[in-house]
Amino acid sequence: MSGNGTKRSWHLSFCKRSLSVGLILVLVAALALGKLAYIQLFDGRSMAQAAAAGRTVPHTIKAQRGRILDVNGRVLAQSLERYNIIGDPEAAASFIPINCTKRTGSDCHSIKGHPVGADGAAGVARLLAPALGMNAMELGGKLSVPGRYVVLAKRVTPEVKRSIDKLGLQGIITAELSSERTYPHADLMGALIGGIDDSGKGVAGIEQMENRQLTGTDGYTVYQQGMLGQEIPGTVTRQRNPINGKDVTLTVDQDVQWYVRQALKSGCQRFHADWALAVVQDTRTNEILALADTDDYQAGSDQAKVNSSRAVAETFEPGSIGKTISISGMLQEQVHSMSDRFTVPDHITVDNQQYKDAFDHPAEHWTLAGILQNSSNVGMVMAGEHYPDQKRYDYLTRFGIGQASALGLPGESKGLLTSPQTWDRRTRNTVLFGQGYATNAIQLTNVIATLANKGVRADQTIIHGQGAVNANRVRVVDEKVAATVMNGMESVAEKYQNTAKVEGYRVASKTGTAEVADSSGGLGGIISDWVGILPADDPHFVVTVVLKNPHSSDGVFGSITAGPIFAQIGEFLMQKYQVPTSPPRTDAIPVTW
């Protein structure tokens, strides 16, 4: 009886305990059910909204930067889509490769059919290195740092990105859309084109000057993303398409630029010059067709970003080319006519200052045209006796000396022209023959283009279709005065036909040579230049060629060094643009008497 009693009491106790546990479980289940019901029925919407909000993220869609084109539409700069490859070191540390078997199919990891052979960051690096063309050890090192974000490679091509996508490293390796600026012509006009910084902003050259035009407006899209960051289709809630930057077309002709650069390089080599530059301007539109120099800066490189085009950055005394400005002023002010007669020695002393010509000669019977043709400094001082200082300054200013050009290129130097009140006894006369003030090649080209344009100066432009063609037209001298000065310049060109002749065409030119400061600070440097209008009877182009420190057994004068380069460029231009040949010259002003 006692045994049955004990067994019964044990059963009762077990039943009670079981019931208690069961009740507790039921209570927990009831609570869970209650909570579930509360979430589903009462709090469901807010929970769903919170979850959706957690998955919903805005994504920026980068606008493409506009292209830079030459006048014929050939690409000088353009942006391409690229990717930055990002690694997640934390996820990489827990990476375990899946060996390829029949069961896994293509969802496995292998390197050229062989197992990866390593776990963690090392395994990821081994898989990734061939695609990126990097060393696996280096890559493994980059992936073995704390954190969840490390840039493994920048600006890889879409092809590389797609090959990485196939590696099965989702969640460990991701790609961010980026862009790369490419310059197909590399060093053809590196400093002129300039470059952009890492944020895509133009920081030099045309890239900087036209940054506003080239820069687009980024767009965005808001969508829900999956665990691996991929877009869940049909979840886009807001979207604004990016507005790409506008293209900028230059007036520069790539063919002319290439040829001019080749001519400069060969000339530079021939005359052992430090550097050379040239400007080609269309006189009818004032558009710059070429702005070349001998620098080998790659567009977009650091050198291209810190240096400016020499055509606007280099300033120098124009030398005898400045005589065209002085003679224009004298003719306009009716101080002299081109046929006025002078007896010109090879040296003269004025106000205790001695002036000499570049070569020794006996007293010559030259007209003003003869003084220009022979580039006589003494003759200019003699002719300028009744030409006031203020007028000397005024005409230099009217021709654009000492003022920034309208091109607006970054790094342009406006040169140096001081007021006549600051001129000393020597400077007031040296300005007559192009010394005592500084200019750049662009300004100098426009001085001669003003004469080619019948005495009217207009803004130059390097951006095609910007509306700056023939803008701000200012009459500097009368049409007759411009024609007379050009007549004198034709006599100059005729004198140097053995070195700078453009076969079949009349040319109006002026040559110049000036001493400039060298690296030691003394006047040991030489600038040799040549500016010409061609054809002289129907001006199409003005070409300026400048050489720094040329060396030649025949001398360093612009007529010997820069002249032949000018002629070479001139022949090319006449041939390329099929300019009709010139009729014979019949109206030459006498140069002697």
Added chain:
Amino acid sequence: MTMPARSVRSKTSADKGHPRIQEMPTRPELSLIKGTGKARRPERGPFAEGARRLIGWTRTRGNPLLRIMTSVIFLAACMFGSLMLRTQMVQDSFEATRVQHEISNLTQDVQDDQNKLDQLQASLPDKAQQLGMQPQQGLNSIDLQGYKPPQDAQSKAGHP
């Protein structure tokens, strides 16, 4: 002191599908019924009343079960169709994303190819020069006007 609600009801049966023998005169007549609504049916709940009315309504139709079944099937079809369309929409959305991705890839490929072409074009002059080709120089037209360069200019040549 509220007055009992009144209702007027026709005594003719709406059950035209099941005509039965009328004991009363067939001519319809109106009569006043006092104490309608809740007052008349205090013993029945709203669900029972609704069910009773539904059954009553179905009895008034020729084939009520078929109509209800049709309605249910129609509703189910609508729901199923909606579900199908939604599924198709999501499927199309995936397809659209895939196509968009393909377009994006192709655009990138075109960009890269165009860039290669631009680079090749840019290198043409240099390559031509390396092959010994020279740009045309000098006069290449025929002077029909008998132009002759001045002879005396060469003899006067000198340098400043």
